[in-house]
Amino acid sequence: MEFEQLRQFLTLVETEHFARAAKKCGLSPSAFTRSIKRLEENFGFELFERDNRSVRLTYGGNLFREYARDILDRMGEFEFRAAGGMGSLKGEISIYGSITACYSILPPFIESFRKQYQDIHVRLETGEAQDALTTVAENQVDVSVIMKPDDMPLTLDFLPIMTTPLVFVAHQDMDLSGSVDLDEVPLVLLSGGLARERTDEWFRNKGLQPNIYAQVNSNEAILALVNLGCGVGVLPELVLKKSPFHSHLKILDLKPDLEPYVVGLCMQKKRKINPLVMAFWNLVEDEKEDRTW
Numbered sequence: 001m002e003f004e005q006l007r008q009f010l011t012l013v014e015t016e017h018f019a020r021a022a023k024k025c026g027l028s029p030s031a032f033t034r035s036i037k038r039l040e041e042n043f044g045f046e047l048f049e050r051d052n053r054s055v056r057l058t059y060g061g062n063l064f065r066e067y068a069r070d071i072l073d074r075m076g077e078f079e080f081r082a083a084g085g086m087g088s089l090k091g092e093i094s095i096y097g098s099i100t101a102c103y104s105i106l107p108p109f110i111e112s113f114r115k116q117y118q119d120i121h122v123r124l125e126t127g128e129a130q131d132a133l134t135t136v137a138e139n140q141v142d143v144s145v146i147m148k149p150d151d152m153p154l155t156l157d158f159l160p161i162m163t164t165p166l167v168f169v170a171h172q173d174m175d176l177s178g179s180v181d182l183d184e185v186p187l188v189l190l191s192g193g194l195a196r197e198r199t200d201e202w203f204r205n206k207g208l209q210p211n212i213y214a215q216v217n218s219n220e221a222i223l224a225l226v227n228l229g230c231g232v233g234v235l236p237e238l239v240l241k242k243s244p245f246h247s248h249l250k251i252l253d254l255k256p257d258l259e260p261y262v263v264g265l266c267m268q269k270k271r272k273i274n275p276l277v278m279a280f281w282n283l284v285e286d287e288k289e290d291r292t293w
Helices: 003-015 018-024 029-043 059-082 099-104 106-116 129-137 194-205 219-227 237-241 269-273 275-290
Strands: 048-050 055-057 091-098 120-127 143-147 156-164 166-171 186-190 211-216 232-236 249-251 261-268
Touching: 003 018, 003 029, 003 059, 018 029, 055 059, 059 269, 059 275, 091 099, 091 106, 091 129, 091 275, 099 106, 099 120, 099 129, 099 219, 099 237, 106 120, 106 275, 120 129, 129 143, 129 156, 129 261, 143 275, 156 237, 156 269, 156 275, 166 194, 166 219, 166 237, 186 194, 186 219, 194 232, 211 219, 219 232, 219 237, 219 249, 232 237, 237 249, 261 269, 261 275, 269 275
Parallel strands: 091 120, 091 143, 186 211, 186 232
Antiparallel strands: 048 055, 143 261, 156 261, 166 232, 166 249
């Protein structure tokens, strides 16, 4: 087993497609397939389940993914330390963020990082905010932008970047004069995650039964429905401020305030041996106080 085979294996895990993985690794599809097959023969079991359209990790493959990342992390640490910490960092770092995080939080850090580390390729993945913690906990990415949960897993490290209020929002034209009767007003909420937990707790504490119009999977979907006048939404103020709908929406003054979000970077503690990951982590830690949101 060679280090290049580990990189090929992880590329296939990332792409879930043999042809795309082969192209990223600079190999022909047949040569790439043979390399993965030799790796499986070395272990005596299959690492991937294959069909005509997709590639999925087997149970053994999922276990090996963790070991493969750890081996490459340790090799990277060795090479960096053997060079006296003066070697040029090369390779790839993967970062996950929601759509809002990718256009409002990450850009200044990634821009600064690329200027300092031109030989490190940044692979940016986008998705729902409520999936951010899972992606890093399951070793799908190196670093993720998350909303800090109330119970942070002990295996993860968190670096706070900013705090943003969690607010009730409505369309500017929605008639909410006088006291807002939230037993009657239709609500647009996330189907799960931290914001939903805090919203549900807020209603329980007030002894109210929410009138839920829609449950969606993203803050952007909440904004779209609230902009159409479908109801009142709950989302981070940062998302509202960066939205193209912000001039059409208003924040409702409802008390008590919802507990705010603490937004920051998250990674597995064991990834601290990876010099590429730590280069990005340390840069954000050094520069976060200079950023305005």
